[in-house]
Amino acid sequence: MPPLDDLLASGFFGEIDPPQRLLMGPGPVNAHPRVLRAMSADLLGQFDPEMTGYMNQVMALYRPIFGTQNPWTMLIDGTARAGIEAALVSLVAPGDTVLVVNFGRFGLLLTEILGRIGARIETVEAPWGEVVPMDAIAAAIERVQPSVVATIHGDTSTTMAQPLDGLGALCAAAGALLYVDATATIGGMELAADRWGADIVTGGLQKCLGGPSGSAPITISDPAAALIQGRKHVEAGIRRDDISDGAGPRIGSNYFDLAMIMDYWSDKRLNHHTEATSMLYAARECARIMLGEGLEARYARHEAAGRAMTAGLRAMGLTIFGDDAHRMTNVTGVFIPQGVDGERVRTMMRNAFEIEIGTAFGPLQGRIWRIGAMGYNAMQHKVLITLGALEACLRQEGFALPAGEAVRVAMEAWDA
Ligand SMILES: *Cc1c(COP(=O)(O)O)cnc(C)c1O
Numbered sequence: 001m002p003p004l005d006d007l008l009a010s011g012f013f014g015e016i017d018p019p020q021r022l023l024m025g026p027g028p029v030n031a032h033p034r035v036l037r038a039m040s041a042d043l044l045g046q047f048d049p050e051m052t053g054y055m056n057q058v059m060a061l062y063r064p065i066f067g068t069q070n071p072w073t074m075l076i077d078g079t080a081r082a083g084i085e086a087a088l089v090s091l092v093a094p095g096d097t098v099l100v101v102n103f104g105r106f107g108l109l110l111t112e113i114l115g116r117i118g119a120r121i122e123t124v125e126a127p128w129g130e131v132v133p134m135d136a137i138a139a140a141i142e143r144v145q146p147s148v149v150a151t152i153h154g155d156t157s158t159t160m161a162q163p164l165d166g167l168g169a170l171c172a173a174a175g176a177l178l179y180v181d182a183t184a185t186i187g188g189m190e191l192a193a194d195r196w197g198a199d200i201v202t203g204g205l206q207k208c209l210g211g212p213s214g215s216a217p218i219t220i221s222d223p224a225a226a227l228i229q230g231r232k233h234v235e236a237g238i239r240r241d242d243i244s245d246g247a248g249p250r251i252g253s254n255y256f257d258l259a260m261i262m263d264y265w266s267d268k269r270l271n272h273h274t275e276a277t278s279m280l281y282a283a284r285e286c287a288r289i290m291l292g293e294g295l296e297a298r299y300a301r302h303e304a305a306g307r308a309m310t311a312g313l314r315a316m317g318l319t320i321f322g323d324d325a326h327r328m329t330n331v332t333g334v335f336i337p338q339g340v341d342g343e344r345v346r347t348m349m350r351n352a353f354e355i356e357i358g359t360a361f362g363p364l365q366g367r368i369w370r371i372g373a374m375g376y377n378a379m380q381h382k383v384l385i386t387l388g389a390l391e392a393c394l395r396q397e398g399f400a401l402p403a404g405e406a407v408r409v410a411m412e413a414w415d416a
Pocket of ligand 1: 080081082155156181184204213214
């Protein structure tokens with residue numbers, strides 16, 4: 001690379017002006033323009049009454065989105081993984097037994113984080129493309145007697161959505177708390193933290209909520225909050241006098257210590273981090289847009305998009321990946337047909353049409369594409385444009401398919 005001064009003089013570092021790509025992968029997706037506008041609003045001090053007022057509004061706005069009455073519903077600053085890590089490091093002490101319901105890459109991520117915490121990890125698994133049957137989870141809970149059960153709701157790596165009704169009751173009967181990573185479904189498929197009996201559910205903005213990555217909404221049940229607040233924590237060598245002594249081991253992270261973050265979001269407003277103001281504006285606008293649309297309408301729109309995408313892909317003669325009965329509505333896995341170079345098609349989609357579709361990980365790498373329709377992109381015209389472009393690219397690659405069928409069938413399926 002030439003010297004920095006030369007690059008600066010030549011105007012190499014121009015103003016940010018990214019191409020207008022249509023992001024139809026498994027996330028991130030294009031943010032709603034209203035969210036981008038909210039993010040450009042002026043900043044406030046972190047204890048300004050206007051700012052703490054916005055924080056309280058965010059708590060209220062995210063309760064219906066999580067399907068909960070939990071008072072402790074707030075944001076963790078960081079991407080969705082920050083929410084996952086805050087939940088696990090705060091709930092789980094070294095040596096605790098945790099049962100991970102594992103059916104894809106994000107189940108593996110849970111085990112990776114739990115390993116660092118020093119938990120005793122047990123898993124109950126399903127092959128990629130399937131979900132774990134509830135009776136298998138029940139048997140595993142019985143066998144390993146976990147203190148926490150951790151699962152993914154929708155795992156974008158496999159496009160499967162794990163049914164969660166009844167799981168909380170199984171956990172409660174066994175004295176375990178339930179953690180759910182709902183990053184890929186929040187805003188697109190129904191979340192029902194209270195009905196599921198989930199103790200902590202976390203998400204992110206960059207999928208069906210139609211925002212940028214960088215904020216992780218979280219909800220915490222009363223029993224989980226009591227456990228977390230009972231654990232000792234120490235800041236700057238001074239034991240906080242509102243925390244009882246002699247409780248469980250202290251939480252092994254300062255930034256992700258939920259007890260401290262709760263103190264910051266409570267009326268006490270104890271200083272922890274500096275709330276990421278622009279991200280809070282974004283999260284607030286994502287929620288306002290969602291509740292303005294209505295939860296039912298929002299979920300129906302994602303369902304229509306998934307239905308149309310799936311029907312259109314099938315009309316091209318392609319095969320859809322995974323168990324039909326447990327598919328996420330907002331991302332579809334489709335096999336790359338024989339003789340077609342999957343990466344060449346993705347490059348052509350990007351170069352000729354400014355459309356991004358997703359590749360895949362692990363055992364599915366090179367075998368499927370993942371095509372999403374989430375949040376601001378779960379719209380009929382974006383699904384149809386994507387299908388039309390994919391058809392053109394496949395024809396360029398010499399794949400024979402019935403011309404125009406995908407878009408026609410998808411239009412019908414949208415309204416079905
Ligand atoms: C996309 C996704 C994440 C992403 O986490 P980031 O830290 O925001 O990249 C986590 N969990 C699941 C299930 C996801 O689909």
